[in-house]
Amino acid sequence: MAILIIAEHDNTVLKDATHKTVTAAKAMGGDIDVLVAGKDVEGVSAEAAKIEGVRKVVACDHISLKRQLAESMESVVVDLMDRYDAVLAPDTTTHTNYMPRVAARLDVQQISSVTGVENADTFVRPIYAGNAMAHVQSSDPKKVVTVRTTAFDTTGEGGDADVEAISDPSGPFKAEFVSEELTESDRPELTDANIVISGGRGIGSSENFAIIEALADKLGAAVGASRAAVDAGYVPNDYQVGQTGKSVAPDLYIAIGISGAIQHLAGMKDSRVIVAINKDEDAPIFQIADYGLVADLFKAVPEFTEAV
Amino acid sequence: MKVLVPVKRVLDYNVKARVKSDQSGVDLSNVKMSMNPFDEISVEEAVRMQESGTASETIVVSIGPARARETIRTALAMGMDRGIHVQTDEDLEPLAVAKILKAIVDAEGPEIVILGKQAIDNDYGATGPMLAALLDWPQGTFANTIEKNGASLSVKREVDGGLQTVKLELPAVVTTDLRLNEPRYASLPNIMRAKKKPIDAKTPGDYGVDTAPRLKVLKVTEPPARKAGIKVENVAMLVDKLKNEAGVI
Ligand SMILES: Cc1cc2nc3c(=O)[nH]c(=O)nc-3n(C[C@H](O)[C@H](O)[C@H](O)COP(=O)(O)OP(=O)(O)OC[C@H]3O[C@@H](n4cnc5c(N)ncnc54)[C@H](O)[C@@H]3O)c2cc1C
Ligand SMILES: Nc1ncnc2c1ncn2[C@@H]1O[C@H](COP(=O)(O)O)[C@@H](O)[C@H]1O
Numbered sequence: 001m002a003i004l005i006i007a008e009h010d011n012t013v014l015k016d017a018t019h020k021t022v023t024a025a026k027a028m029g030g031d032i033d034v035l036v037a038g039k040d041v042e043g044v045s046a047e048a049a050k051i052e053g054v055r056k057v058v059a060c061d062h063i064s065l066k067r068q069l070a071e072s073m074e075s076v077v078v079d080l081m082d083r084y085d086a087v088l089a090p091d092t093t094t095h096t097n098y099m100p101r102v103a104a105r106l107d108v109q110q111i112s113s114v115t116g117v118e119n120a121d122t123f124v125r126p127i128y129a130g131n132a133m134a135h136v137q138s139s140d141p142k143k144v145v146t147v148r149t150t151a152f153d154t155t156g157e158g159g160d161a162d163v164e165a166i167s168d169p170s171g172p173f174k175a176e177f178v179s180e181e182l183t184e185s186d187r188p189e190l191t192d193a194n195i196v197i198s199g200g201r202g203i204g205s206s207e208n209f210a211i212i213e214a215l216a217d218k219l220g221a222a223v224g225a226s227r228a229a230v231d232a233g234y235v236p237n238d239y240q241v242g243q244t245g246k247s248v249a250p251d252l253y254i255a256i257g258i259s260g261a262i263q264h265l266a267g268m269k270d271s272r273v274i275v276a277i278n279k280d281e282d283a284p285i286f287q288i289a290d291y292g293l294v295a296d297l298f299k300a301v302p303e304f305t306e307a308v
Numbered sequence: 309m310k311v312l313v314p315v316k317r318v319l320d321y322n323v324k325a326r327v328k329s330d331q332s333g334v335d336l337s338n339v340k341m342s343m344n345p346f347d348e349i350s351v352e353e354a355v356r357m358q359e360s361g362t363a364s365e366t367i368v369v370s371i372g373p374a375r376a377r378e379t380i381r382t383a384l385a386m387g388m389d390r391g392i393h394v395q396t397d398e399d400l401e402p403l404a405v406a407k408i409l410k411a412i413v414d415a416e417g418p419e420i421v422i423l424g425k426q427a428i429d430n431d432y433g434a435t436g437p438m439l440a441a442l443l444d445w446p447q448g449t450f451a452n453t454i455e456k457n458g459a460s461l462s463v464k465r466e467v468d469g470g471l472q473t474v475k476l477e478l479p480a481v482v483t484t485d486l487r488l489n490e491p492r493y494a495s496l497p498n499i500m501r502a503k504k505k506p507i508d509a510k511t512p513g514d515y516g517v518d519t520a521p522r523l524k525v526l527k528v529t530e531p532p533a534r535k536a537g538i539k540v541e542n543v544a545m546l547v548d549k550l551k552n553e554a555g556v557i
Contacts, residue, residue, distance in 0.1 A: 069474065070437060070447055093467040097449050100402065100434035101441035109403045109522035112432045126531065127430050128325035132334050133531050134430075136523040174477040175446035178462065182470040191468075195556070219557060227486060237452065237466045237487060244346075244426065244486065246468070252556040262324055263428075269534065273554045275546065281539075290537040290554070293546050303543040308557055 001030030001120060004058075004080060006089035007048050011038045011066065014047040016192060017090035019156075020149035022051055025088050027117035028143075031055045033084070034161075037076050039066035049161040057163045064171055067180075070098035071173040078105045080166070086120070086143040091247075092191075099146050108140035113247075115151035129243040129266040150191065150249035150270060183236045185223075190239070193222035195252045196271070198241055200264075201228035202257020202278065202297055209234050211298070212256060215305045224248065224268075226258045242267035257297050260285025277301065309456075311354045311363045312418035313388065314409055315347035315370050317379040318429040325429075331527040334429075343379045346424025348386075348491040349484040353422055353454060355387035356489065362456050363420075365389050369412055371405055373397050377507060384502035385494035391507035396519070399430070404512070404519040406438035411515035413443060418479070420461065425450050425483040436483035446476040450485040 003025045008015040018034065025032050034048045037060045045059040058080065064072040077087060077098070087102065089095035091113045103110035115133075116124030122137045123145065190196060197219070199212040209223075216223045224246070225239040241248055243266035253271035258264060260276070260283055268274070269288055276289035279296050286292040293300060319325060320340040328335050343351075357363035368383040370376040371394040380391035394408055413421060426433035440447035448454070448463025452471060455462040461476045466485045494502070512519045540546045550557045 067472070070440075070449070074441060093450060093465075096433055097447075098437065100432075100437035101447075103434065104403065104406060104438035104441040107403070109401045110432065110434045110438075111523065112434060122526065125431075127528070128319065128334055129428065129431070130531055131325040132327045133529045135526040135529065137526055138523050140522050173446070174480075175448075176475050178473040178475050180467075180470065180472045231487065236470055237485075238468055238470050243428065243431070252550070252554070263321070269531075273550070273556050274534075274537070275550070286537075286539070288534050288537075290534075291546055291549050292537060292539045293543070294539060295543075300543050304547065307543055307547045 001028070002084045003028060003030050003032050004084040004087045005032060005034045006077065006087065006095060007034050007036045007044065008090045008092060008094065009036065009038060009041065009044045011041055012043065014044045016154055017092060017149040018048065019051055019154040020152040021088050021090050021147045022053060022155040023152040024114065024117050024147045026053060028086060028120045030085070033058055035060065035077070035080065037065045037068060037073060039063055045163045049163055050157040050159050052156050052158040054159045054161045056161050058166055059163050060166050060169065062168045064169055064173065067177045068094050069173065069175055069177060070101055071175050072169045072171065073098040074101040074105065075169040077102045081106060081142060086145065088145045088147055090149045091146040096146055099144060103144035106142055106144065108142055108144050109138065110144045110146065111136060111138060112146050113148045114145055115148045129262045130269065131262065148247055150247050183238050187216060188220065188222045190222045190224050190246055191248055194250050195219050195221035196224050196248050196250045197221045197254045197256065198224035198226065198258060199229055199256050200226035200258030201232065203229060203234060206234040211301045215301055218305050218308055226264050255285050256301060258285055259283045260288065309363055309420065310365045310367065310416060310418040311357055312367050312369065312413060312416060312421045313350045313354045313383065314421070314423050315351065315368055315379055315383055316344045316427045317341050317370060317372050317376045318344045318427055321345055321428055327528055327530050331529055333525065333528050341375070343382055344424050344427045346426060346484050349488050350422040350424055351383045351386050351388060352489045352491040353484065358387065367392065367416060367418065369394065369409070371396060371400060371408055380507055381502055382494065384505045385499040386492060387498065390505055392510060393507050394510045394512060396512050398519065400519050401521055401523060402432045402434035402438055403522065404517060405435050406442055407517040408512055408515050409439050410442045411517060420478065420480060420482060422482045422484060425485055436481055440481035445479050445481050447481040448474055448476055449483040451482050452485055452487050454482060454488070
């Protein structure tokens with residue numbers, strides 16, 4: 001059995017989501033290669049070659065892959081798949097964009113956002129906002145799988161794999177990159193952070209989010225949000241934690257002014273320790289919080305920041 | 309320009325799914341069902357395209373049980389022109405849905421297909437890109453803003469790092485994200501009017517698509533439960549617990 005993992009990177013840095021996806025692949029058993037597709041990715045390929053247990057790195061370095069748009073990624077991955085029995089990628093927006101295209105081209109059903117790998121063809125995945133876990137067995141000849149990386153430990157380094165360059169994707173493609181507006185932040189990435197502090201509608205305004213940020217900076221935490229806070233324009237869309245936003249599982253998750261709708265819980269209930277600060281003692285968030293504080297956030301959060 | 313919008317009938321987003329005790333699935337008897345929320349956003353976008361003169365005809369399709377017709381009626385009451393109901397009692401996998409949709413696209417010739425980014429029941433998030441690949445069309449997933457400029461479509465997408473804009477050659481597939489628009493409520497006169505709009509009745513067999521599932525559901529289980537927590541009196545106690553009991557700060 002040969003498994004292809006698709007690396008998560010920004011052309012400069014290899015992301016830990018890749019190492020976690022390797023862990024998921026190890027539970028399937030077989031040889032593991034990593035595809036690094038991007039532009040000027042020698043450094044990323046060299047990092048991927050060090051992941052423990054990787055047989056080979058396959059590198060595709062081409063301008064059409066700089067933003068890893070769906071159409072060009074599909075072409076690269078599909079062309080590689082006669083060599084592999086399975087392809088796995090983290091379930092970030094980069095990969096969830098093109099992986100179903102790969103699955104359709106191979107005529108297989110994608111297995112989305114798996115949180116468990118039982119063997120080479122049986123997987124566990126959350127459905128209905130994580131209120132149920134489906135254990136599914138694939139009868140397809142090849143498996144196309146996206147991985148909820150927060151559910152897997154990282155794989156260490158120590159490998160020394162060769163890097164094989166492969167030929168360019170066969171364009172032209174009918175989509176082109178125009179522009180991007182990336183959220184700038186010196187804080188840790190939401191999906192990687194040990195501590196995440198999220199604010200909800202209760203924060204009330206984009207200016208008020210400063211009190212969340214002050215606490216986050218004191219604790220070295222990432223900042224997240226509920227959908228309501230994003231919809232209201234308090235913070236950018238990529239802060240959203242939940243069923244239809246990002247999944248996080250830090251050591252400590254602090255939900256502030258968030259009621260605890262099922263869609264929000266879906267993205268954070270696997271955190272190790274959960275704290276909720278809410279003025280409504282009946283807020284559903286308290287049902288899953290390890291430590292709940294019924295208080296006005298405008299008083300409690302600055303006090304918290306002061307105390308740590 | 310024709311616009312096609314596939315909509316799925318799902319467990320209402322306000323209802324918490326319950327796992328059946330025999331672990332065969334989620335209990336859907338006597339629970340409220342609604343249009344997948346992302347599909348409401350797609351319908352709204354299609355109706356706005358028609359109102360602004362960008363779209364000439366809007367067609368809604370749902371693949372599902374007899375009651376999926378109600379979901380089609382909802383889309384018609386929001387302003388879409390006509391419906392196609394592909395009746396099946398199976399909850400088809402995205403690959404089968406995408407194949408049926410491809411056959412419908414081949415027959416109807418829309419220039420844009422707008423799907424939801426994910427159905428909130430099975431959380432696959434796969435049908436839109438699958439359809440795009442089967443058609444060999446470009447795609448703009450997780451759309452925050454859609455703009456048609458001549459023969460191309462500009463889609464601003466909600467991605468993990470922020471926002472990204474892509475330009476797509478038409479025809480194209482778009483999937484909707486939460487901030488694209490706020491779906492309207494159907495007015496009473498429009499609900500009445502929708503009753504007269506046509507809905508074609510079809511079956512998967514009409515499209516010659518093999519819908520056999522590729523994934524066998526061995527069982528559906530409850531997620532691991534969290535143990536009950538405690539309420540703390542004040543911030544000092546909270547900080548103490550986090551430092552000395554949980555050891556997380
Ligand atoms: C298709 C779909 C997808 C969705 N996806 C997501 C998702 O991915 N993530 C997500 O988060 N939501 C998602 N939602 C939305 C979800 O259903 C809820 O509407 C949302 O999570 C509510 O956000 P909130 O808790 O911030 O707001 P509210 O529910 O309004 O809660 C605000 C809370 O703040 C508290 N509060 C107010 N003022 C104070 C104060 N001064 N001090 C202390 N507490 C205060 C209130 O008591 C209340 O509990 C989705 C919904 C749909 C339909
Ligand atoms: N049975 C169905 N009938 C019509 N459209 C569907 C169906 N299933 C999925 N879709 C469409 O595909 C989108 C994504 O669904 P999924 O890939 O299942 O998460 C939905 O938002 C719908 O637009």
